[in-house]
Amino acid sequence: MVLEHWTVEQQLEDYARWAHEAREAREEAEAKALAEKLESARSLLQSGISIEDVTKHLKLSEELVQQLLID
Numbered sequence: 325m326v327l328e329h330w331t332v333e334q335q336l337e338d339y340a341r342w343a344h345e346a347r348e349a350r351e352e353a354e355a356k357a358l359a360e361k362l363e364s365a366r367s368l369l370q371s372g373i374s375i376e377d378v379t380k381h382l383k384l385s386e387e388l389v390q391q392l393l394i395d
Contacts, residue, residue, distance in 0.1 A: 366392050 361382050368378045369392060379386050 362388075362392065365389050369393065 361384060365378050365382055365384060368381070369375070369389070373381075375386060375389050375393075378384070379389050382389075
């Protein structure tokens with residue numbers, strides 16, 4: 325059986341790549357979660373829920389929720 329020699333440099337490169345991939349995945353998940361919150365906020369506002377209640381329930385800033393009304 326032939327074992328591949330994994331150098332320290334290769335290990336560091338692999339760890340850096342894995343960390344980068346994990347960071348990208350986390351950022352994508354956070355962006356998706358924010359988009360879902362904004363869609364929920366938009367729906368709640370359209371159904372007549374107050375800005376204050378939407379911000380409290382979804383833990384969004386009032387400025388961000390007000391921007392939904394403008395867009």
